[in-house]
Amino acid sequence: MTAHEGSNQRQSRRQFARRALSGGVGATLAAAAGATGAVAQVGGPIRSFDHVAIPMRNTDAMLSFYRALGFTVMEGANICSVHFGDNKINLHRPEFWQSGTFTLRASAAEPPCGDFCFVWDGTVDALKVMLDGAGAEVIIGPVERTGGRDGGTASGTSHYIRDPDDNLLEFIVY
Template sequence: MIDHLDHLVLTCTDPDATVDFYTRILGMRLETFGEGRQALRFGNQKINLHVRGHEFEPKAHLPVPGALDLCFIADRPLDEVIARLEQAGADIIEGPVARTGATGRIRSVYLRDPDLNLIEISELLA
């Protein structure tokens, strides 16, 4: 019945810091839609932003910043991702480590966004 994820919603406290992290550090593209709403686009998906206390309806029952644990598959080897993260001043908190992803084995690093959501960036392993 379900084919793929279209978008998810990230509740943040500081939209400027969030946009900077996801665009400058992770390479996503900022998109504005609707009545000034913001989204972060990557591949065929996007992350819509809600600002805490100014969420759009309908919304999650308890939207809170810092509650997400997201895993992204990189479009390049993980060693290149690590170099880019280090160059951008990102703090890798763990990894690289071997994990199991949705379609098989992955190799991952972990960092946190400005709201302390856990961000995992991975490469698929053969």
């Protein structure tokens, strides 16, 4: 890839992100598909995430870490997953994503590539106790942040940590 092609890809991603923030998911997907005229209604049939997926480097350390944070962990031959509520994060084992045969993934995704924000239903003090108990080092926080609730206008208190693969994890208390 040339420097010019890389610059065009970054510019395209920034434009996509700006459309997503200003026009919502429906408008962004329609624009990305080249649609003109009527756009999907914001808040339409897309209700929530089902799961996200990332590759991982160190299976044992990652699964131990997420267990210590209180996630339910499931282990499969190629993919492990961590669950919370009705959500999950698929963690692709190194031998799976590095094999060259698994192509149903972001082509350039390599650890660390995740940035996740979790809603903590307890207090800020209880969050600190849980993070300390898991051996997680808070790299930033407590800090006030605008989260995804109430159409992206709700304010909460966040703490940021990193998992063993260096993915960024944010815990927000509303």
